[in-house]
Amino acid sequence: MKIENNTVLITGGCSGIGKIMGRICLEKGARRLVIWDINEAAIDATVKEFCALGAVSGYRADISSPESVDAAWRATLADCGAVDILINCAGIITNNKRFADQTDADINRTIDINTKGAMFVTLRALKEMKARGRGHICNITSSAGMLALPKMALYASSKWAAIGWSESLTIELQREKSPVHVTTIAPYFINTGMFDGIRSFFKVQEPEKVAAKSIRAIERNKEYKGIPFPAHFIRLMQGLVPQRIFNFVFGDICKLYTVMDHFTGRKN
Numbered sequence: 001m002k003i004e005n006n007t008v009l010i011t012g013g014c015s016g017i018g019k020i021m022g023r024i025c026l027e028k029g030a031r032r033l034v035i036w037d038i039n040e041a042a043i044d045a046t047v048k049e050f051c052a053l054g055a056v057s058g059y060r061a062d063i064s065s066p067e068s069v070d071a072a073w074r075a076t077l078a079d080c081g082a083v084d085i086l087i088n089c090a091g092i093i094t095n096n097k098r099f100a101d102q103t104d105a106d107i108n109r110t111i112d113i114n115t116k117g118a119m120f121v122t123l124r125a126l127k128e129m130k131a132r133g134r135g136h137i138c139n140i141t142s143s144a145g146m147l148a149l150p151k152m153a154l155y156a157s158s159k160w161a162a163i164g165w166s167e168s169l170t171i172e173l174q175r176e177k178s179p180v181h182v183t184t185i186a187p188y189f190i191n192t193g194m195f196d197g198i199r200s201f202f203k204v205q206e207p208e209k210v211a212a213k214s215i216r217a218i219e220r221n222k223e224y225k226g227i228p229f230p231a232h233f234i235r236l237m238q239g240l241v242p243q244r245i246f247n248f249v250f251g252d253i254c255k256l257y258t259v260m261d262h263f264t265g266r267k268n
């Protein structure tokens with residue numbers, strides 16, 4: 001779906017690739033950009049920063065809470081009208097502890113935000129998009145949702161579930177011949193601060209490029225986009241190569257299995 005003259009809602013739109021995608025949408029002539037985020041100060045700052053580029057509205061929403069999502073959705077519809085494009089981008093990584101050292105709270109928080117959050121928002125948006133007969137939903141997942149790495153079991157599982165949900169939804173809508181489309185984006189590490197400290201054999205990607213590619217994928221109605229392109233081959237390799245060879249190549253040679261050892265995450 002084209003961006004021009006459409007209203008775009010982005011969750012997690014105050015930081016990282018969500019914020020850049022918002023800016024790109026305004027530059028491409030979106031009718032209105034609606035930012036949802038949990039960080040109120042960042043919402044105010046982002047709205048102020050972007051208001052010269054076009055119409056921008058911001059709402060505080062904790063996407064892990066259906067009540068908070070309901071309130072923000074009602075306020076968005078009342079103030080901004082229908083949402084044409086929803087980009088589910090909000091996400092977190094809690095720590096780089098081994099699974100055995102996680103807490104119940106860590107498990108709940110990760111799954112509630114990274115997996116259930118996008119579902120809660122989409123449930124509201126989808127009903128309205130189907131009724132209007134148009135809409136596009138873009139889900140930002142992760143290559144960690146296909147390639148399991150040590151010390152990110154919670155994040156990997158939350159994104160694995162997000163990919164499964166997003167792809168099921170895509171197929172459901174296609175089989176219904178729905179005019180509502182879904183794009184699943186699965187990027188490799190991006191230099192936004194979220195994964196500060198990691199040491200990666202493969203190039204950590206620039207946020208500007210990932211955001212631009214994600215927006216292009218929406219404009220082209222792509223079902224699935226791995227970023228960078230070789231991420232598309234992860235599943236193929238897993239299917240073809242025996243696990244111990246896969247572990248040797250990616251764990252021992254490419255050192256992917258120690259990538260999280262020096263993770264610090266964003267400090268604030």
Ligand SMILES: NC(=O)c1ccc[n+]([C@@H]2O[C@H](COP(=O)([O-])OP(=O)(O)OC[C@H]3O[C@@H](n4cnc5c(N)ncnc54)[C@H](O)[C@@H]3O)[C@@H](O)[C@H]2O)c1
Pocket residue numbers: 011012013014015016017018036037038039042061062063064089090091092113117140141142143186187188189190191192193194195
């Ligand atoms: N950075 C990476 O290396 C990377 C790689 C692959 C996928 N991703 C995914 O891309 C998305 C964006 O990542 P980023 O690096 O730009 O992140 P970021 O940390 O820069 O931005 C995330 C935003 O989400 C908001 N947020 C957090 N919890 C929220 C909640 N409960 N409700 C509403 N908003 C909430 C934060 O306030 C923040 O503004 C995430 O879903 C992330 O998992 C990131």
